[in-house]
Amino acid sequence: MEIVCPAGTPAALRAAVKAGAHTIYCGFNDETNARNFPGLNFDRAEMREGVRFAHDMGSKVLIAINTFPRAGAEHIWHNAVSDAAEAGADAVILADPGLLAYAAQNHPALRRHLSVQAAAANADVINYYAKCFDVKRVVLPRVLSIPEIAAINAETEVETEVFVFGGLCVMAEGRCSLSSFVTGLSPNMNGVCSPASHVDYHEDNDALSVRLGGYTIHRAEKGEPAPYPTLCKGCFTSADKKGYLFEDPVSLNAEQLIPQLKKAGVTALKIEGRQRSRSYVAQVVRNFRAAVDALEAGQPMPEGMLAQLSEGQAGTTGAYRKIWR
Amino acid sequence: MHQESVVIPIFPKGPSRVLGLLPLAPASWTLTRFSRQIAKRHPSLFRRLGEHAHARFVLDPTDLPLVMCLEPNGGVPRVSLLRGQCQGDARIAGPLAALLGLVHGAYDGDALFFSRDLVIEGDTAAVLALRNAIDDAELDLAAELGAMSGPLRQPVQRLIALGEKTTGVALSRHEEEYAR
Known part of the structure; x- marks a missing residue:
């Protein structure tokens, strides 16, 4: 299984690569990505350099352009897609259908992933995105149980990526106000x-x-x-x-569910936390890489050491095991 | 299910008292010179601060009788060491080991904040920009100090290593190893 790791800065990208990340996702330092925080993200030169570094080390880079373009300012998002292609990104992570159409028409060779921000939670809508925009992978929203994920995978050819660690969002992602x-x-x-x-x-x-x-x-x-x-x-x-009122301040940790997620047909495991430090990135990546390697080798899953990195200092398996209050 | 926090070493009381006797003006001058050398060698750190490059940060090591006022000043930083209170746009407080551990990438800032080993007050955006800029700079304060020590580099490095060993404070950056 592929581990998809966050990087908010070039240093975090290098830390993720060194720790054994198969793939890193990151964004430009503007409103085109959903982690537009002070001091975070990559300018164009840093992105090109980051992609080069990752590729040299055998890792892939996905660029998240996963906010929804503002009317009259679509060029900012179009430029981001073009710059991602020019930087040599392995894929772009998009949510807006208009931007997906732009990417499919203007950069057909650039692989398209559907962001969790699109909240695509059933096989019909995922297949619709695949048919219209040739989307190759979908990041599933954090509302699905493992049997539901298996049901989706049985009805689509699109690869599925699921969150396994980090902060949780309220239910309909991309629609929260x-x-x-x-x-x-x-x-x-x-x-x-x-x-x-x-x-x-x-x-x-x-x-x-x-x-x-x-x-x-x-x-x-x-x-x-x-x-x-x-x-x-x-x-x-x-x-x-x-x-x-809405949800407990707990952090997702589905480390022990990786074998079941594999059985459900999941292709990639996503770690949340582009706003976190390179220390977090290195520790989490190392842990999940060890877990996936153990699974591939038919060995038992190692016990996690990630508890202290959780938001709110408390963990949950989220919707994967639905035990609602 | 609440989890265990990271254990942060507290600076020993004896050496802390000695540091409290430092003459403030020469210490501030030295720290300013040191920070300007870092600015020269890591210009991206100040670029990353963006609109917060002129904020005034109060860094408060809670196990020392001193506070530090850092003014990035758009890439020409100034550092003042003070006893007691200091006014600024943002305050970051915690054990010295936590503050230096963040600089050296030994700890995660959010984890220390959620466990309340670290306290922030004031302009949260400025704190976030500083945290992210420092994390990206991959600083090694021991190496920086060695670089400005000229012929005294070796003894300075030995002194830093001794300080690290006796206090438990991360005074240098430990390079990550490749997993493959």
Whole structure:
């Protein structure tokens, strides 16, 4: 199975390659990718150099251009696709049908993957994207159980890629408006979920509060993990009840499910975290590479060491094993 | 299911007290010179800061009686060492080992933040830009210090290695090994 690893910076890309990543995904330093955060991403020269480095070491590079083009500014996204082709990317990860059409018409040799942002969660829609835009791979949304993934693979020739580690999003990815609601900016259009410019942490008597767009969305007492700055993981009190309204602040870790995912016909395992450090990238990649190598060799899965890297310091197997509250 | 945090070494009290006696003006001058050499050798670090290249960062090693004020100043940085409080656009506080470990890629910033080994306050975007810029620069402060030590390079390197061993603080970058 192929391990697809995140890289927010050229240093993280090199760390992923050195740690044994088969494939790295990354983005340009603008609103064309869904991780448009301060100090992150690649300018055009860095992208060309990163692709060259990865190819020299036998790894592939996928470029995420997975936000939705703004009316009147489509050229920014078109240029990104053309620059990805020129940089020698092995594929582009796209979500918008118009951009997929542009890429298919203007760069037919550039492999197209369907981003999780497209929220394609059944075989009919995946086959539609394959028929219209010759999409070769789909990144499945994080709402499917393993039997559902197997059912999709039984009905499509398109390769499937699934998330196995990192932060979780609320259900219909690419359609979430929570960040827009509070800050006016969203991951879908601007590439920023809970933009850092709208996030404010404040410590008072050992309690740590986080505000998003001026609204307090969580307060952690002493000894509790720091609160996550997205509305979907906010903790609210209503009628004397306190709880996480949308989802718990836990991180996906499906390391032990890799054999079942393989059996379900999954081609590639995706690690979330382009906003994380090169240290995170190296540790997670090394761990998952060891797991996949063990699986290929018919050996038992190694015990993970990734717990401390989880967002919120807590892990879950997500929808793969549906045990809803 | 909550998980174990990374254990961050705390700087020993004795050497911490000694560092607290440092004369501030010459120490600040030396640190400024050091940071300008880093700026010369790693210009992309300051490019990556973007619009935050003129922010004022307060770096607060919580196990030392000193705070550091870093002004990237668009690539001509200035560092001031102070005792007590310091005003800035953003404050990053944590054990010295955590702060230096982030520089050397030994720790993940988000993991330290979620475990509350690291505290950030003020302009979150500026903190994020600094964290990402430093992470990408792949700095090795021991190598940088060695490079500016001229003929004293060898003894300086030995001193750093001794400091690393006795305090548990990552004073140098440990190169990642290739997995294949």
